[in-house]
Amino acid sequence: MKIALIGAPSSGKTTYFSGLYLAFRNSIAFKHMTDGQIMEAQKRGLSEQFSFRVSISDSDLDGFMSRNSASLLRIPVEYPNGNIYLDKGLISGIFAFRPLTGDQLTEKHIRDFTIFDPPGGAFHGLHEKSDDIVEEMASCDVFIVLLDAENIMEALRRKSKNEAFQFLAALGKIDETIRDASSSLIDGDILPVCFMISKFDILQENVIKEVNDLIYDNLILPYSGENDKYMICVCPTSVVDQKHGEFSPYNLEWPFIFSVAGTIFRNSLAVRADADTHSRLTHDHEVRAREVERGSWWLKLTAYLRGTGVDASKARARELRDKRGRLITIADDDLTLARKLWGRLSTEGRARHVRVFMGGSEIDPAIVAD
Structure with missing residues (x-):
């Protein structure tokens, strides 16, 4: 700090x-x-x-x-x-x-x-x-x-x-x-x-x-x-x-x-904002994976060549979801101390x-x- x-x-x-x-x-x-x-x-x-x-x-x-x-x-x-x-x-x-x-x-x-x-x-x-x-x-x-x-x-x-x-x-x-x-x-x-x-x-x-x-x-x-x-x-x-x-x-x-x-x-405001961003990106990759999975063979091929195929999109969604969880955990650890200190400020x-x-x-x- x-x-x-x-x-x-x-x-x-x-x-x-x-x-x-x-x-x-x-x-x-x-x-x-x-x-x-x-x-x-x-x-x-x-x-x-x-x-x-x-x-x-x-x-x-x-x-x-x-x-x-x-x-x-x-x-x-x-x-x-x-x-x-x-x-x-x-x-x-x-x-x-x-x-x-x-x-x-x-x-x-x-x-x-x-x-x-x-x-x-x-x-x-x-x-x-x-x-x-x-x-x-x-x-x-x-x-x-x-x-x-x-x-x-x-x-x-x-x-x-x-x-x-x-x-x-x-x-x-x-x-x-x-x-x-x-x-x-x-x-x-x-x-x-x-x-x-x-x-x-x-x-x-x-x-x-x-x-x-x-x-x-x-x-x-x-x-x-x-x-x-x-x-x-x-x-x-x-x-x-x-x-x-x-x-x-x-x-x-x-x-x-x-x-x-x-x-x-x-x-915590910044961490929560980052976590929300990761949630949106996770959702986008999951939607992209479903679209490619249901799409034509041409869509599957072009997505694969661009690195945005079904497996790549699902893997990226899992990575973002895990990172979001780690961010929230870190925030919660600090917030335990913060809540106690804000409580002291409010009383003493x-x-x-x-x-x-x-x-x-x-x-x-x-x-x-x-």
Whole structure:
């Protein structure tokens, strides 16, 4: 799975990934749940516990993340220094599930991520955005866009409600690049885009009202309406408890949860479309075989010479039918994980203000899961 990570300078990319590494680098672990917590989870429609972990294959990158994230454990917190280059190695996400009332691990899914991490200056007017960046982004499955919460609120307060969605233009070339990279989307395809609002802890008081009135209602809803081929997730994140000045990860895992769920959904649309194409072609070859079988000796001869005789047409129909079955099986394997993740987004995600939009409306992720 290939992720395009987009963010203007100082949007919090290094801090975010250092926090993600610190919070989720260990082995799979499930929290102990009391009877009351189990009952509350069941009321919300949950039947399983969920655990997320990350691992990094590149030893240099892993060492850098380990050293860089250590500053977050100091009190007061010290933010990591230096730039992080995520395209050096593979990042793996482990998604694990077990029953609410049991101790047995029921499922574990591993997904590998390659990160395309263009320089922030390409989106902030510091240097020209190259065609290579657009081409590379167009090959990505999902976009994660880092937005600085403080800058968003400051900019949106200065704009009228009708013009709020144009705020993305103030982020330099981010919106332009997303549009360029998605211009080749075919009918029926979608582009998952996660707007990750970093430094969310800065907002502190009246967070919910600020987010609902300005970011969600006046920015994301109209932007979603302008871009109906995007499936947009908005995820507020932070790494610091401002009140106590200590490391306190909030929502750091959800951009990756949405990335996997959104990409599988996107791929399933393509797989199903391919499967439908194979069904039509299978039918065409079967019809052709019957026509030749019932036709004149001349039709049989010419069909044989062209390689479209009865046996060839039947063999091709069998081949296409088998391939269609394999495509559907692959899709169903991935959809098992996707359904679980969309279910988490619908319950836990929404409770933590992670929201999903399409076509100018907010959608319940449970609908996608179905």
